[in-house]
Amino acid sequence: MDQPDIKDIANKSGFSKKENSFLLKNIRPMGSTIADVLVRDGIIQQIAVGINDPGKGMATFEGNGAILLPGFVNAHAHLDDNLLGVPWPRNEVPASGIEDMIAYSREVWMGLGLSSRVQSVRQVRASIAAGITHIRSHVHIQPDYGFEHVEGVLQTREAYKDLIDIQLVAFPQLGVVSDPDTLKMLEEALNRGIECVGGIDPSSRNRDPVGHLNAIFGLADRFGKEIDIHLHEPGDLGAFAVELIAERTRALGMQGRVTISHVFCLGMVEDPYLDKLIDLLRENRITIQSAGAGGTPLPPIKKLVESGVTVCIGTDGVRDIWSGFNSVDMLDRIRMLAYRLRYKRDDEIEMLLELATNTGARVLGDQNYGFEPGRKADFVVMPGTNLKELVIDQPKRTYAFKRGVLVAANGECLIPV
Amino acid sequence: MDQPDIKDIANKSGFSKKENSFLLKNIRPMGSTIADVLVRDGIIQQIAVGINDPGKGMATFEGNGAILLPGFVNAHAHLDDNLLGVPWPRNEVPASGIEDMIAYSREVWMGLGLSSRVQSVRQVRASIAAGITHIRSHVHIQPDYGFEHVEGVLQTREAYKDLIDIQLVAFPQLGVVSDPDTLKMLEEALNRGIECVGGIDPSSRNRDPVGHLNAIFGLADRFGKEIDIHLHEPGDLGAFAVELIAERTRALGMQGRVTISHVFCLGMVEDPYLDKLIDLLRENRITIQSAGAGGTPLPPIKKLVESGVTVCIGTDGVRDIWSGFNSVDMLDRIRMLAYRLRYKRDDEIEMLLELATNTGARVLGDQNYGFEPGRKADFVVMPGTNLKELVIDQPKRTYAFKRGVLVAANGECLIPV
Numbered sequence: 150m151d152q153p154d155i156k157d158i159a160n161k162s163g164f165s166k167k168e169n170s171f172l173l174k175n176i177r178p179m180g181s182t183i184a185d186v187l188v189r190d191g192i193i194q195q196i197a198v199g200i201n202d203p204g205k206g207m208a209t210f211e212g213n214g215a216i217l218l219p220g221f222v223n224a225h226a227h228l229d230d231n232l233l234g235v236p237w238p239r240n241e242v243p244a245s246g247i248e249d250m251i252a253y254s255r256e257v258w259m260g261l262g263l264s265s266r267v268q269s270v271r272q273v274r275a276s277i278a279a280g281i282t283h284i285r286s287h288v289h290i291q292p293d294y295g296f297e298h299v300e301g302v303l304q305t306r307e308a309y310k311d312l313i314d315i316q317l318v319a320f321p322q323l324g325v326v327s328d329p330d331t332l333k334m335l336e337e338a339l340n341r342g343i344e345c346v347g348g349i350d351p352s353s354r355n356r357d358p359v360g361h362l363n364a365i366f367g368l369a370d371r372f373g374k375e376i377d378i379h380l381h382e383p384g385d386l387g388a389f390a391v392e393l394i395a396e397r398t399r400a401l402g403m404q405g406r407v408t409i410s411h412v413f414c415l416g417m418v419e420d421p422y423l424d425k426l427i428d429l430l431r432e433n434r435i436t437i438q439s440a441g442a443g444g445t446p447l448p449p450i451k452k453l454v455e456s457g458v459t460v461c462i463g464t465d466g467v468r469d470i471w472s473g474f475n476s477v478d479m480l481d482r483i484r485m486l487a488y489r490l491r492y493k494r495d496d497e498i499e500m501l502l503e504l505a506t507n508t509g510a511r512v513l514g515d516q517n518y519g520f521e522p523g524r525k526a527d528f529v530v531m532p533g534t535n536l537k538e539l540v541i542d543q544p545k546r547t548y549a550f551k552r553g554v555l556v557a558a559n560g561e562c563l564i565p566v
Numbered sequence: 567m568d569q570p571d572i573k574d575i576a577n578k579s580g581f582s583k584k585e586n587s588f589l590l591k592n593i594r595p596m597g598s599t600i601a602d603v604l605v606r607d608g609i610i611q612q613i614a615v616g617i618n619d620p621g622k623g624m625a626t627f628e629g630n631g632a633i634l635l636p637g638f639v640n641a642h643a644h645l646d647d648n649l650l651g652v653p654w655p656r657n658e659v660p661a662s663g664i665e666d667m668i669a670y671s672r673e674v675w676m677g678l679g680l681s682s683r684v685q686s687v688r689q690v691r692a693s694i695a696a697g698i699t700h701i702r703s704h705v706h707i708q709p710d711y712g713f714e715h716v717e718g719v720l721q722t723r724e725a726y727k728d729l730i731d732i733q734l735v736a737f738p739q740l741g742v743v744s745d746p747d748t749l750k751m752l753e754e755a756l757n758r759g760i761e762c763v764g765g766i767d768p769s770s771r772n773r774d775p776v777g778h779l780n781a782i783f784g785l786a787d788r789f790g791k792e793i794d795i796h797l798h799e800p801g802d803l804g805a806f807a808v809e810l811i812a813e814r815t816r817a818l819g820m821q822g823r824v825t826i827s828h829v830f831c832l833g834m835v836e837d838p839y840l841d842k843l844i845d846l847l848r849e850n851r852i853t854i855q856s857a858g859a860g861g862t863p864l865p866p867i868k869k870l871v872e873s874g875v876t877v878c879i880g881t882d883g884v885r886d887i888w889s890g891f892n893s894v895d896m897l898d899r900i901r902m903l904a905y906r907l908r909y910k911r912d913d914e915i916e917m918l919l920e921l922a923t924n925t926g927a928r929v930l931g932d933q934n935y936g937f938e939p940g941r942k943a944d945f946v947v948m949p950g951t952n953l954k955e956l957v958i959d960q961p962k963r964t965y966a967f968k969r970g971v972l973v974a975a976n977g978e979c980l981i982p983v
Contacts, residue, residue, distance in 0.1 A: 237955035239912045250910075443905035472910045473958045474901050484891050488860035488902070493667075493889045495656045538654035541890045 164563045169553030176212030178520055180536045188526040191553030215547055220282025220527040221479040222509025225410050225438045225463025228269040228286040229298040230258055232468045247381055254470040265301025273309050275477045278562040280529030280546040283513050287320035287347050290338050292330045299338050312551050316513050318377045320347035324355035325364045339372050348378035351390050366397045377408040387414025395429040405434040412437050416446030430458045436512050440465035441485045461509040479505045480543045498537040526553040581980045586970030593629035595937055597953045605943040608970030632964055637699025637944040638896040639926025642827050642855045642880020645686040645703040646715040649885050664798050671887040682718025690726050692894045695979040697946030697963040700930050704737035704764050707755050709747045716755050729968050733930050735794045737764035741772035742781045756789050765795035768807050783814045794825040804831025812846040822851040829854050833863030847875045853929050857882035858903045878926040896922045897960045915954040943970040
């Protein structure tokens, strides 16, 4: 297949990584009242009403009353196998179970001959344009892919390291128990610089939940890494996996260092059991990541948050063969979650926005994020009446800044290719 | 509240209702191979490869290989109470049941002091920009609204009658049994030109399913009108209503003239009973309309279609106080339905597009719709590899034509305000 050149993305003039001091006037932090923000050397100096123009050639941006949010945090991506910028290949998967889709998406990906380096750059640039400043991405670790996915995403991370924070998870989509090569590859991926150990459906993938989880937790313990496990298993089978994960988290003292992604089972079990699972999650400070999904119950995000469980939000794979319908935009993801969970009230949408910003940054371990003097100037500006209207209208991002550098304007990534 | 002037929508120069003959070159009907389309006096003359330029000043549009679809049909709208172009009012509804939402949305609508005339114009213009050529819209009939909604939408329909086909349903959102004034208002609405009789949740709204349905069917029979009933009732209660509706359809000989909208219950009952309901729907030629929904099971559209039941698709209320998250674009609606119903294959998406075009036009009674010589030139052009990619990327509509008149280009409605 012809691959469009990524240089077709307009190469904007005037971009400079060194310009990271400016005054942003007339914005409304979190949709509140009008203020100005002064940024020096990429650090927030002051947020106040009517800051005087510091002059001396410092750039000034006019916000016109737009809303200022901290940068979006996409806590669950698959940068290495999207189909952005590629003509849509027909999806003719014969069935739609997870196993069928894993096999089918591998087959299509291999057939297209795409590059994880090129595709991850495409998603990173689209993410920057959408005001995303942080991504946690799961990278495929499996023998038939070799290290093409790992190296592609590591190269992209290096190239964009000043412009977006990317944390990587070594993701053994095919399991680890049945194939010793995968476990060796996971080790090698951690040695090459991947930060977290991934896992997937411990009972259904390799028919050996204890074997799978012990391998993953053992690896994370040995390398001192965090864990983020895909868990699609339904009902009581998924809940059993949550229990096993919580037991290992406690045993290894990994509280606060384990995330479970998707966790549809939390939307399926009955209330008394759900309450028990919630206690386990809270006690072991296990984070739940939800990207939504169309045809399955979802974790009850509001109940989890109100119960003291940390919840973050991601896009999951975007424009990929799984369905193709996920977009890179976290506002679109929040809309989908609100739609599925029947969140209509503005305060419910504000909660989801909090998870997609401040909470997500905490999960990704960024201590320097947020609207306080001394923190990094990672933020995004867009027009809107209030926070819910941002999710309804999904306006182009007026400006996006990373460490004080203007990385996107009017919905376009400004970074030269 | 300040209402933005609808004249702020750019008043394009050069628009003419009289120019309805043209040659459209290099498009791909339904995503197939390249062809040209010749239109004279608003009627498709020829669809063929390499049609010669007819000259004599006839306009020519270059398609550049874009996809040509017949105009989208939105089979379920609420033109009279959207919040398009209005700053988002906070939603602080205390609960989220249907009854709560009906009460709350009335309260907000009344408080905002908006005009159904202005709001329906906004939605009609946005719909035209999105390539929609036909709308069925439910209009609120209830004593506290008087005829403001009816008159507002009737005026909008008259003003845009050459540019979009609008069919109206008199919609007694509060029921008809408990309030004799509503029944009188329904009659009056039909006398003023509304084509269809609406209804809603016959058991739960007024606690008298037979009274509700007999009133509605009696009215439709007396006036010779079609019926379109909102049915949100779950499980066996909803299924009971389907049975009652089918009995009355048969008794009055109204086969092919009754639609049930939403019908979540079809996604909730067990298979043997579902099969019985499907038989009732097919035998009585009752149409099912689905607009999707986030937090409830949905009718199994593919199974219904494969069983010979007619299914059409609508947006439901857009940017309204119910959730705010529905958009006017039928491609967005198809994406939502695919997401909810786990339709991933391209042929499943193509089926949904068929429902949102050809099937919808048949439900709305348009005999002159479709890609055949002699039919009206109601169609829309947009770039894409294939039909599913349109739903994934939702590109701006390159051109939209209604009866051969160019009504939108590059995603904007061209009609002067």
